[in-house]
Amino acid sequence: MRPQLYLFASGLFNQPTPARLEMLRGLLAELREAGPPNAPWGETLIALEPQLDYDEGMQAEYSRLFILAVPCVPAQPFGSYWLEDDQRLLGDSTLEIKHMMAEYGIEVAGNTGLLPDHIVSELEFMAYLAGLDETAHQTQQKLLEQHFARWMPQFTAALREVNPAPRYRLAADFLDQLIDWDRLQEWQLSSPSD
Amino acid sequence: MSTPNQFDPSRRAFLGATMGGTALSIAGLPSQALARINAPHEHEKLKETTEVFGFCDMCYWRCGLKIRSRDGRAVKIDGNPEHPNNWGVVCGKGNAGLMVAYAPNRLKYPMKRVGKRGGGEWKQISWDEALNEVAENLNKVKKEHGSQALALIGHGSWEKPYHRLAHAFGTPNTTSPVFGLCCGPRGLANMMVVGRNLTGNETIDLENCKYFLMMGRNVTESLHNGETLGWVNGVANGAKVVYFDPRYSITASKADEYYALRPLTDHAFLLAMINVVINEELYDKQFVAEQTLGFDELKERVKQYTPEWAAPITDVRADDIRRLAREMAAKAPSVFVYAPRRMTRSSNDLGTGLSITILNTLFGVWGRKGGVFTPQKYNVPEPDLPEFKHAHIAHRVKTGGDFDFSAMDIPSEHIVDEHGKYQRADGAGVMGRWPIANAQYGLTNEMWRAMAEQKPYPIRALITAGGNGFLNSTNYDIIRKALETIDFYVAADVIPNEMNAYADILLPEASYLERYDDLQIGGAREGYVAVRMPAIKPMHDTRDAWTICKQLADRMDLGAYFPHESIKELLDDRLKKAGSSLAEIEKVGILKTARDDKINFxxxxxxxxxxxxxxxxxxxxxxxxxxxxxGYDKALDYVEQVRPKDDEFHMTFGRVGYHTHARTQDNIWTADFMRENVLWIHPEPATKRGIKEGELVTVTDQKGRSGEIKAKVTARIRKDTIFMVHGFGHWDKRMTTAYGQGVADSDLASYEVEPHVGSMSMGLSLVKVEKA
Amino acid sequence: MVAKYVMLADTVRCIDCKACVISCRAEWETPMGYSRDWVKQVEFIKANGMPEVMLFPGRCQHCDEAPCIEACPSGAAYKREDGMVLQDDAICSGCELCVPACPYDARWLNPKTNTISKCTFCQPRVDKGLEPACVQTCVGRALIFGNINDPNSEVSRLLAEKEWVKLTTDEVNIGPNHYYYTAGEAIPAEVMPKLHDRHLAGKVMENVVNPAGVIGVGGMVLAFLGAGVMKLIGRRNEVGTHENQEGK
Amino acid sequence: MSDTNTPQMVKVREKKTIFLHWFNATCWLLLLLSGFGMISGDFVRLAPAFWPEFMQGLFNGNDNLVWVHAIVGLAWVAVFVLFVLLNFKSVVWPFLKNVLVLTPMAALRDTWSMVVTLAHLFGIMKNTQVPPQGRYNGAQRLLGTMIIFCSLLLAASGAYLFFGPMVFSFADDALCGAIFRWALVAHAASVFLVLVGLVAHIYFAVVEERESLEAMKSGNISVDFIKHHNELWYDELKREGKV
Structure with a gap:
């Protein structure tokens, strides 16, 4: 189920095209079925359900939040923006993600115009890894602790600051819940066995 | 053997004397430090990189570069030692060019405006949608208003394809700020007198010059690597520097003599110089006799401008003027009267420019070692293209160099010429409007006015390629009105700014590290052609200017003007016609002709x-x-300039070495040295107003425009003048580093128009300063 | 002959364009807010009442008697045979004892690596036959780098040609290998090296622990050597008398 | 020497204690040699200049030397901790009770006895008697106390010096660096302090009282020796019926 969770998160932060929203609605239904019971995002998903219909206005909201707007974009969706001291893009942290992807023989498709540490790329990469067998476990852990946990909470906090549309407020909630849950899972998994 | 270390007795005291320690380690001589030499150590490593060639886009001098990359990331910009624009050196801005590519605030995807124009709301669209939309709207404007209803404002080393696209579209209204807002009057004056514009990449034999009379040419802070290095070399070779500027700039600190000239009175000083040179027969008699016209008339005209006349106007003593004229004559022809780079200042910039050229001509500097050399050319033919509708402005005269103001045809005096073709809306090169203004680059300021007022005919669409109409011009109301009036505005740029915030469609350009561009063809002592290659893949969904224009042209049935499939094919085609190829130039970066003194001098x-x-x-x-x-020869005569009343100041602005125009304030590496600009004010007027260093002050001009800025109290400026660095005071919140830092000098500069050229007279502004 | 590297800064040629600083930043990826080199702009009023500006590009002066090396407890700071004062990242613990030891303020703790960073004269570049990054990019060619032991080098030629000075004072004279040309102008005090208050721990170590320890241990050794010698003499004098006692 | 008289011997030490002493001595030697090789600035001129150069050359770099020093140090600490845990009641506690000089009076008494002993070495104060001593004489008690505290300090400061830079970001928190610098001072000061005592310790063992050295090899010592040097201990042993 983790692959679907991350895929869903990734899709939430990608450009809201009709096709993509349809996919998200499908995933959402699947996730609500799948549980787990008492999953922290239970209510978030219920609230998100009516927010996933295609709406032309959301295009502008998406741009305002993540691409370009006057006033500024509050939540730059790039890892290195938050992790590098000069707020640059394509920093060492970006290259690290790129190399992690290369280890699995994948890279961000050129026509997407996305950097490897764009939130969409990172989350989708996690979804990909989660779908692999246990061999990808260490990489997932690294991705989670050294990337997601270090910048995504800052990113979602910045996003909330500017009163985003409900879809993106809920997306921020979902992302936080997912990362917290996943880190906890990871911790519970790893502590007894070590 | 290496030289033994010099032991200094005072060292012991410095070290705090561990005399106790020496007892034990007496066997350990020589010093511990030396002992360490032999111990094995690890040290930093130089990481492996690959290298491609390019030329710089951080300012408009365009130095040759070698860009080092590693792991898909450009990591270091070096100079290309073979390039005559910089001989291997790169300034701070050039080094900081990496941060153009990596700026988080860049334009990343094609965007379409939603909501009201200038409201700052867009949505991401695909390139196809964006280009279709642009083509559709432009065609609509063409259909409804005619092709002349499109204006193009370009600013950057990649504006060329946009000019071609606009010319192919059929409009004469293509403009760049370089003429009307910058070097116009100086290029024009040189053209008028000797038939060469001497701007762009200046062709001065700086190394061998023996005497620089610098009229506010702040060559160290408004710096262009090759020019600055040449000048520094010239100074090191013993050239005398006499520098005029109301502000004691860094260039002033390098000068042998400095004059805090009264602002705007350069012309008076220069006329007095001409007067002395002629009266005392200090000029190059052979050159004047053999190769000039109108000497007697000039003599007659400058008779009244004696040093005694000029002294009270300029604050330069009459005997100093005489002495300088004599000193220069003694060194001629290895002398140069250096015009300021931006000569859009006084109400008679043409006259100032003319007197500079006249002085240089009297000293016979043209084609002489230590004076002005004749550049060589590297002949690279343009591709064969169909005829343009406005052919007289669409083709540059091929003298080499990028800023070529030699297009001087004067069309007829109507809006539509005898062939039924529309004249330029900004009136550049149009009889009855600004006939002597350059028709190639036009008058950007007047183009904005034409758009705002929809005169002399409607301009309904605008393309901007780079540039920042607000911060590089001065009349914000006009620009805002123009942007709100037109039907359609498409902006192509790398970074967001105040002007492209109004765009209906935003086209994100790849930065100069991510793309090919058309060839750089220049004329220095050697003629040369240089290539720009991509050092990295585009970071975001961006494209280069040529590709964008070609794809637009295809959509507007103008594909014939972009006959090549790709920019690489274009480069290869052009280079093959010049006897080389893209593959060949990519290996060396630059092709040059051999130096030839016979051509240069x-x-x-x-x-x-x-x-x-x-x-x-x-x-x-x-x-x-x-x-x-x-009837414009009256420009030769001196025109009284404005003078501040007791509580007023001349408003001046200029550059620092690490910022270019309004383009680099959001670059985190250059902003590190100067995040905001400050107001330079002399201690005397500052004390009078109770202003202390670092305090916030309010500057207000006569039109009531004002801004708040921190004060720098310094004796390095005249008491009747204030100064601030240009390009700050950004109010576009998309520029997170530059936003709200300092004051926009352009909002305080004057927007009077020079009466002969039509360029701006930005220095006429008088301001009051008070404690905030 | 072993090379000895020096840097020359012709302040007349410097234009404060910051190229050296940014070039260094890019080459060695120094974090924002820190730099291995700098250009100091000094404004003052001359005796004749005129304002003046002087520019001083600076960096580690690679001193012959580098106090930073002597202040470094771990041996991470070291001097190569060619005069370069370098920093061994693998050893440096980032204790900053060397930071105030430098009277030119050339050292700082790099938050990216948690080790001390400083100008290395671009030793990795120099070892590959390249010029230091700052020198290569210098617009006015104000910075010149080379081997002073090679009589044909540019630095040797320039040093012989003009009057160069080093940034030294009566108080701080530690053999810097960075020369400045000012066309005879006096160097303003702002640019001159200054002694800094060292870390208290360093001072205690240097002035209390170290001497006390050396005197203490040394004193004990001497004292007991003395006792041993006395014992020997005593034994020789009183042979037989104390044989029993000795036998013990 | 002693076998000709075959004096009455008494076992005072177990093998493991003897092992611990020599293990300690070996560690100290190694740590001193490597430590003096590492720390080498004029700032802490602990050893002649050739020594760091020699050692760093030998180990191909100071970072390797640091590792050697750290590993020996860690082993030293580990063995001690293990020993204390296993033998606290039987060996350590009695030792601590005998050695620790915890009151000013005790310190004064021990110092006096130490002064007299030293004075005798140089032939002064011949008429003054060394007061009767317990199992450990005054000098030994003082040295022992010092060594115990210095060892704890050395272990703690050494651990911080080695692990501190790995664990903490000195750039983020100035305190971490400050602790490092003071740990360095503490480390060096402890070594010096111990060394001062060690000189006397070795002198007495090697020159003055060979028998005590023998005792540290075999664990046995003659009753006469005890009677002569450690009167109070002798009394104690007699009470306990061990002699």
Whole structure:
């Protein structure tokens, strides 16, 4: 189920095209079925359900939040923006993600115009890894602790600051819940066995 | 053997004398430090990189570069030692170019405006949608208003394809700020007198010059690597520097003599210099006799401008003027009267420019070692293209160099010429409007006015390629009105700014590290052609100017003007016609002709200077016939300039070495040295107003425009003048580093128009300063 | 002959364009807010009442008697045979004892690596036959780098040609290998090296622990050597008398 | 020497204690040699200049030397901790009770006895008697106390010096660096302090009282020796019926 969770998160932060929203609605239904019971995002998903219909206005909201707007974009969706001291893009942290992807023989498709540490790329990469067998476990852990946990909470906090549309407020909630849950899972998994 | 270390007795005291320690380690001599040499150590490593060639886009001098990359990331910009624009050196801005590519605030995807224009709301669209939309809207404007209803404002090393696209579209209204807002009057003056514009990449033999008379040419802070290095070398070779500027700039600190000239009175000083040179017969008699016209008339005209006349106007003593004239004459022709780069200042910039050129001509500097050299050319033909509708402005005269103000045809005096073609809306090169203004680059300021007022005919669509109409111009109301009035505005740029915030469609350009561009063809001592190659893949969904224009042209049935499939094919085609190829130039970065003193310094080799003035003469014209015919020769005479009342100041602005125009304030590496600009004010007026260093002050001009800025109290400026660095005071919140830092000088500069050229007279502004 | 590297800064040629600083930043990826080199702009009023500006590009002066090396407890700071004062990242613990030891303020703790960073004269570049990054990019060619032991080098030629000075004072004279040309102008005090208050721990170590320890241990050794010698003499004098006692 | 008289011997030490002493001595030697090789600035001129150069050359770099020093140090600490845990009641506690000089009076008494002993070495104060001593004489008690505290300090400061830079970001928190610098001072000061005592310790063992050295090899010592040097201990042993 983790692959679907991350895929869903990734899709939430990608450009809201009709096709993509349809996919998200499908995933959402699947996730609500799948549980787990008492999953922290239970209510978030219920609230998100009516927010996933295609709406032309959301295009502008998406741009305002993540691409370009006057006033500024509050939540730059790039890892290195938050992790590098000069707020640059394509920093060492970006290259690290790129190399992690290369280890699995994948890279961000050129026509997407996305950097490897764009939130969409990172989350989708996690979804990909989660779908692999246990061999990808260490990489997932690294991705989670050294990337997601270090910048995504800052990113979602910045996003909330500017009163985003409900879809993106809920997306921020979902992302936080997912990362917290996943880190906890990871911790519970790893502590007894070590 | 290495030299033994010099032991200094004072060292012991410095070290705090561990005398106790020495007892034990007496066997350990020599010093511990030396002992360490032999111990094995690890040290930093230089990581492996790959290298491609390019030329810089951080300012408009365009130095040759070698860009080092590693792991898909450009990591270091070095100079190309073979490039005559910089001989391997790169300034701070050039080094910080990496942060153009990596800026988080860049334009990343094609965007379409939603909501009201200038409201700052867009949505991401695909390139196809964006280009279709642009083509559709432009075609609509063409259908409804005619092709002349499109204006293009370009600013950057990649504006060229946009000019071609606009010309192919059929509009004459293509403009760049370089003429009307910057070097216009100086290029024009040189053209008028000797038939060459001497701007862009100046062709001064700086290394061998022996005497620089610098009229506010702040060559160290408004710096262009090759020019600055040449000048520094010249100074090191013993050239005398006499520098005029109301502000004691860094260039002033390098000068042998400094004059805090009264602002705007350069012309008076120069006329007095001409007067002395003529009266005392200090000029190059052979050159004046053989290759000039109008000397007697000039003599007559400057008779009244004695040093005694100029002294109270300029604050330069009469005997100093005489002495400087004599000193220069003694060193001529290895002397140069250096015009300021941006000469859009006083109410008679043309006159100032003319007197600078006249002085240089009197000293016979043209085609002489240590004076002005004749550049060589590297002949690279343009591709064969169909005829343009406005052919007279669409083709550059091929003298080399990027800023070529030589297009001087004067069309008829109507909006539509005898062939039924529309004249430029900004009136550049149009009789009855601004006939002597350059029709190639036009008057950007007047183009904005034409758009705002929809005169002399409707302009309904605008393309901007780079540039920042607000911060590089001065009349914000006009620009805002223009942007709100037109039907359709498409902006192409790398970074967001105040102007492209109004765009209906935003086209994100790849940065200069991510793309090919058309060839750089220049004329220095050697003629050269240089290539720009991508050092990295585009970071975001961006494209290069040529590709964008080609794809737009295809959509507007103008594909014939972009006959190549790709930019690489274009480069290869052009280079093959010049006897080389893209593959070949990519290996070396630059191709050059051999140096030839005979070409550079014809008069040192007994050959006359080749001259062709716009007036059609083959001799230099002290009183340009073209001006005379139009009654503009009054520009030669001095015009009284504004003077501040007791509580007012001349408003001046200029550059620092690490910022270019309004383009680099959001670059985190250059902003690190100067995040905001400050107001330079002399301690005396500051004390009078109770202003202390670092305190916030309010500057207000006569039109009531004002801003708040921190004060720098310094004796490095005249008491009646204030100064601030140009390009700050950004109010576009998309520029997170530059936003709200300092004051926009352009909002305080004057927007009077120079009466002959039509360029701006930005220095006429008088301001009051008070404690905030 | 072993090379000895020096840097020359012709302040007349410097234009404060910051190219050296940014070039260094890019080459060695120094974090924002820190730099291995700098250009100091000094404004003052001359005796004749005129304002003046002087520019001083600076960096580690690679001193012959580098106090930073002597202040470094771990041996991470070291001097190569060619005069370069370098920093061994693998050893440096980032204790900053060397930071105030430098009277030119050339050292700082790099938050990216948690080790001390400083100008290395671009030793990795120099070892590959390249010029230091700052020198290569210098617009006015104000910075010149080379081997002073090679009589044909540019630095040797320039040093012989003009009057160069080093940034030294009566108080701080530690053999810097960075020369400045000012066309005879006096160097303003702002640019001159200054002694800094060292870390208290360093001072205690240097002035209390170290001497006390050396005197203490040394004293004990001497004392007991003395006792041993006395014992020997005593034994020789009183042979037989104390044989029993000795036998013990 | 002693076998000709075959004096009455008494076992005072177990093998493991003897092992611990020599293990300690070996560690100290190694740590001193490597430590003096590492720390080498004029700032802490602990050893002649050739020594760091020699050692760093030998180990191909100071970072390797640091590792050697750290590993020996860690082993030293580990063995001690293990020993204390296993033998606290039987060996350590009695030792601590005998050695620790915890009151000013005790310190004064021990110092006096130490002064007299030293004075005798140089032939002064011949008429003054060394007061009767317990199992450990005054000098030994003082040295022992010092060594115990210095060892704890050395272990703690050494651990911080080695692990501190790995664990903490000195750039983020100035305190971490400050602790490092003071740990360095503490480390060096402890070594010096111990060394001062060690000189006397070795002198007495090697020159003055060979028998005590023998005792540290075999664990046995003659009753006469005890009677002569450690009167109070002798009394104690007699009470306990061990002699």
């Amino acid at each position: 014809p008069r040192d080799h007994g050959n006359p200077l080749k001259i062709k003035t716009p007036g059609g003469k083959t001799k230099a014209e002290f009183v340009p016939s073209m001006l005379k015919n139009m």
